[in-house]
Amino acid sequence: MPNPTAAMLVIGDEILSGRTRDANMHHLAQKLTEHGIDLCEVRVVSDDAPAIITAVRALSGQYTHVFTSGGIGPTHDDITADCIAEAFGRAIDVRDDARKLLADLCAARGVELTTERLRMARIPEGAALIDNAASVAPGFTVENVHVMAGVPRVFEAMVAWLLPRLAAGQRRLSQNLRVMQAESEISGPLRDIAAAHPDLSLGSYPFSENGQFGANIVIRGTDPAAIDAAMAQLKEAFPNGTT
Amino acid sequence: MPNPTAAMLVIGDEILSGRTRDANMHHLAQKLTEHGIDLCEVRVVSDDAPAIITAVRALSGQYTHVFTSGGIGPTHDDITADCIAEAFGRAIDVRDDARKLLADLCAARGVELTTERLRMARIPEGAALIDNAASVAPGFTVENVHVMAGVPRVFEAMVAWLLPRLAAGQRRLSQNLRVMQAESEISGPLRDIAAAHPDLSLGSYPFSENGQFGANIVIRGTDPAAIDAAMAQLKEAFPNGTT
Numbered sequence: 001m002p003n004p005t006a007a008m009l010v011i012g013d014e015i016l017s018g019r020t021r022d023a024n025m026h027h028l029a030q031k032l033t034e035h036g037i038d039l040c041e042v043r044v045v046s047d048d049a050p051a052i053i054t055a056v057r058a059l060s061g062q063y064t065h066v067f068t069s070g071g072i073g074p075t076h077d078d079i080t081a082d083c084i085a086e087a088f089g090r091a092i093d094v095r096d097d098a099r100k101l102l103a104d105l106c107a108a109r110g111v112e113l114t115t116e117r118l119r120m121a122r123i124p125e126g127a128a129l130i131d132n133a134a135s136v137a138p139g140f141t142v143e144n145v146h147v148m149a150g151v152p153r154v155f156e157a158m159v160a161w162l163l164p165r166l167a168a169g170q171r172r173l174s175q176n177l178r179v180m181q182a183e184s185e186i187s188g189p190l191r192d193i194a195a196a197h198p199d200l201s202l203g204s205y206p207f208s209e210n211g212q213f214g215a216n217i218v219i220r221g222t223d224p225a226a227i228d229a230a231m232a233q234l235k236e237a238f239p240n241g242t243t
Numbered sequence: 244m245p246n247p248t249a250a251m252l253v254i255g256d257e258i259l260s261g262r263t264r265d266a267n268m269h270h271l272a273q274k275l276t277e278h279g280i281d282l283c284e285v286r287v288v289s290d291d292a293p294a295i296i297t298a299v300r301a302l303s304g305q306y307t308h309v310f311t312s313g314g315i316g317p318t319h320d321d322i323t324a325d326c327i328a329e330a331f332g333r334a335i336d337v338r339d340d341a342r343k344l345l346a347d348l349c350a351a352r353g354v355e356l357t358t359e360r361l362r363m364a365r366i367p368e369g370a371a372l373i374d375n376a377a378s379v380a381p382g383f384t385v386e387n388v389h390v391m392a393g394v395p396r397v398f399e400a401m402v403a404w405l406l407p408r409l410a411a412g413q414r415r416l417s418q419n420l421r422v423m424q425a426e427s428e429i430s431g432p433l434r435d436i437a438a439a440h441p442d443l444s445l446g447s448y449p450f451s452e453n454g455q456f457g458a459n460i461v462i463r464g465t466d467p468a469a470i471d472a473a474m475a476q477l478k479e480a481f482p483n484g485t486t
Contacts, residue, residue, distance in 0.1 A: 014448050016282045018272030019461065022265055030261030039259045041294070042287035047446065051284070074427040075447040076434040116430040135456065153451045174260070184317040187359040191319040203290065204318040205257050208396045213378065218262065
């Protein structure tokens with residue numbers, strides 16, 4: 001059976017303006033790989049309702065899961081929850097269980113549950129809450145879209161709670177051979193070895209280091225014996241490679 | 244006149260598998276902001292021809308420019324050039340000027356111009372070459388799509404050559420106020436200040452540091468005086484903020 005598929009939608013201007021370097025995408029990609037869910041696409045869009053709604057609908061129809069990050073806080077530019085509601089034609093309002101989470105938190109901290117804080121309890125109709133072990137205000141799942149926070153510590157806490165609740169696929173295993181040769185010198189043998197292993201994926205990821213080009217050759221698959229066999233051939237072809 | 248718009252398409256499995264953390268997206272976002280081109284969307288897709296072709300067509304129709312990174316090297320998984328040709332219904336073959344670049348490089352290094360190396364001279368019909376000051380093998384522009392390498396050093400060299408040749412927009416200026424308060428405590432005043440400055444964009448980017456939440460409030464716009472005025476109001480509302 002093929003693995004579940006996924007897309008991620010990163011919402012917010014900070015990556016697009018170059019202010020911030022992405023962290024959540026990298027974290028989710030690693031966790032999904034461990035869980036056997038294939039991350040097939042990532043989109044980054046700004047805090048713009050039509051862009052968010054269009055992307056959510058497109059990705060939701062195409063993949064098993066969509067994971068979003070960003071835009072569910074209490075400020076005026078946090079519009080993700082409303083956009084998700086609109087994307088699926090659902091009503092949205094403050095929900096009692098989410099309100100209670102925030103009310104309890106405010107009581108414990110001795111602060112007032114303001115209208116602004118209550119914004120974080122606005123949940124689209126029929127959604128399931130996603131637990132937030134880092135800062136309480138919940139994420140939520142509507143259909144196959146999992147809506148999470150943008151702050152990395154909160155995003156990671158939500159992913160940690162959510163992933164064990166999603167059906168796992170076959171974990172993709174990988175092995176890596178690092179070769180300090182330009183790709184044009186290794187591409188011939190690499191092509192032959194890739195062709196001999198149609199059930200594996202062989203990728204070559206070039207890099208430059210101290211002005212010299214090299215490549216990481218990555219074998220991916222689900223059968224450890226097949227990966228070992230391909231790695232043996234790679235090592236024979238590129239004896240100076242290091243694992 | 245509104246600024247030119249742009250999308251970036253990152254091609255390759257290494258970010259989606261979690262092996263690599265993106266660098267090119269962050270670099271391009273910063274350079275486009277400096278140049279006055281608004282980066283509106285980023286997509287990351289795997290080395291999969293239908294996914295690449297679909298994304299190129301969608302983004303090319305929607306934005307002034309599309310910048311791609313990855314998949315133009317000499318290995319079997321480098322399929323970007325062929326996908327771009329197919330996306331625009333153009334032929335693709337080894338081109339004389341690109342072949343000469345590679346032939347001269349091989350001659351200088353005393354290596355053979357193999358079929359594998361020649362793959363990097365395959366250019367879609369009617370494309371303009373993008374200079375590669377880092378490693379010679381060129382990128383290319385077809386219509387509004389600028390096709391560049393995935394290795395950061397090479398990608399950056401190509402961006403440095405390309406951007407001065409693209410029409411610049413108004414540079415977006417920004418100022419930042421860093422506030423060590425949770426967003427729910429600042430969102431009321433922030434909303435009012437944002438509403439008072441419809442020509443500016445005020446964004447709040449929460450973070451956590453040593454277990455405490457804070458936010459960077461970023462004012463963006465093109466009129467320095469308007470940004471100064473909004474910053475003065477922000478500082479009055481959040482006197483403990485730091486710039």
